[in-house]
Amino acid sequence: MxxxxxxxxxxxxxxxxxxxxxxxxxxxxxxxxxxxxxxxxxxxxxxxxxxxxxxxxxxxxxxxxxxxxxxxxxxxxxxxxxxxxxxxxxxxxxxxxxxxxxxxxxxxxxxxxxxxxxxxxxxxxxxLHHPQWHKAKELYEAGRIGKLLYVDGIFTYDNSADPDNIRNKPDTGGGSLPDIGVYTFGSARFVTGEEPISVDAQIKRENGVDVFAHVTADFPSFRYNSVTSMRMFPRQYMAFHGDKGVMKLNCPFNPSVFGQAELTLERAGMVTETLRWPETNHYVLQVESFCRSIHTEEEYLCTLEFSRGTQEMIDMVLATE
CATH class of the missing domain: 3.40.50.720 (NAD(P)-binding Rossmann-like Domain)
Incomplete structure (x- = not known):
């Protein structure tokens, strides 16, 4: 043991x-x-x-x-x-x-x-430790949605009533992009294995931090679109739209808080498959993966190199201002 x-x-x-x-x-x-x-x-x-x-x-x-x-x-x-x-x-x-x-x-x-x-x-x-994202990657790589053409994501919440929150302060590294842009950006990168070629963005700031960011990007094989905000009613969603089907994740980021993890695959002929993970705790899985990687040669699921790639995309978006 x-x-x-x-x-x-x-x-x-x-x-x-x-x-x-x-x-x-x-x-x-x-x-x-x-x-x-x-x-x-x-x-x-x-x-x-x-x-x-x-x-x-x-x-x-x-x-x-x-x-x-x-x-x-x-x-x-x-x-x-x-x-x-x-x-x-x-x-x-x-x-x-x-x-x-x-x-x-x-x-x-x-x-x-x-x-x-x-x-x-x-x-x-x-x-990355939640099975819904590994299933999404598996379905994508198996060609279940055909040729991927478009990825769409949103992650919003409202902390406007909490001005002292570190996310609302520039000197503590606040903003929606550092806080939740990592999820919309990183999940698209994880599933597809692709990196953005170019980005464009509309960003709204309050007190020096971004409170709304609408980001579009060109990846080698698909178009990307996302919204992150700290001033909107809570919502989260990711969709991967191909020429043969669409894959939707209705609670992609905070399934233990926001709702139940659910992945739906829609294909021609009104064929729909839905998978659910009602009890999975990705924080526990994250700790267990980290501990295993310390003891064994199993590579940790989220390497520093992967995280650096997501930050590179955030840097690209901020450079558009």
Whole structure:
């Protein structure tokens, strides 16, 4: 039996409490062992989940803990590179929330440090661990929709009532593109294996961050269209439209929160196939995949190189302004 990976979390964020701490707790081969926070009240919320959780009052103290094997980093976006590198230098494997970097070139130093240390470092891009996306890729590669011509996606929510949210602040790496553009862009790249040739965008900003982005792009074999926004009623959807059929994912990104994961394949003759995953937790699968990759030669599903490619597309979009 493989040894259990002992996890520490840098920072007591709301998302860490609601999603990743429970996922680490539930994942096979993982143990939630430590948390770095100076807030007693926040620490108590995590200890309710894991009573023997060790609490460190600084990030540095957690990284110095010899009983921690891997670190999850849910800090504000602008702090991701700094603490990912510090964790690697401390001899810890690192799973960092997306976006790992604010521009593609910043990935290079993490890739170099990963290679030189031999440790696993990755972006917490959970959707690649959900079976609906592997089924989508399988159906696409099997030619079930014929020649792909058009990909359409949307991911929206409204946080206008929360101006102090880090996503609404430019100094913490806010904006809809860093936060959720990674999903509409990355999922299209994952299924098709293609990279954009050119992009165009209409972007609306408030307080220096993009709150709406309509992006169109030409890929080698298809046209791409997406909308991301932090000022619209919540909606998420991805569709892959070919000359022989269309494949739709109605809850592609947050199936544990937004609704039930469902993939529908429509083909000629009104033939429709629908697959559903009502119980799958992609955060748990993400942790389990990370732990397996530490112990074995199994390549982690979301490599730094893949995440860098998504950031390159975001950089291309921002360069259109």
């Amino acid at each position: 493989l040894n259990t990976i002992r996890w520490g979390i840098l920072g007591a964020s709301k998302f860490a409490l609601e999603q990743m701490a429970p996922a680490i707790h539930l994942a096979s081969g993982a143990k939630l062992a430590a948390l770095a926070t100076s807030s007693n009240s926040k620490a108590l919320a995590f200890q309710a989940l894991q009573p023997d959780l060790r609490i460190h009052d600084s990030y540095e103290a957690l990284l110095a803990d010899p009983e921690i094997d891997a670190v999850y980093v849910p800090l504000p976006n602008h702090m991701h590179i700094e603490w990912t590198l510090k964790a690697l230098d401390a001899g810890k494997h690192v799973l960092c929330e997306k976006p790992l970097a604010m521009n593609a070139s910043d990935f290079d130093q993490v890739i170099q440090r990963r290679n030189s240390t031999g440790l696993l470092a990755a972006e917490a891009y959970m959707i």
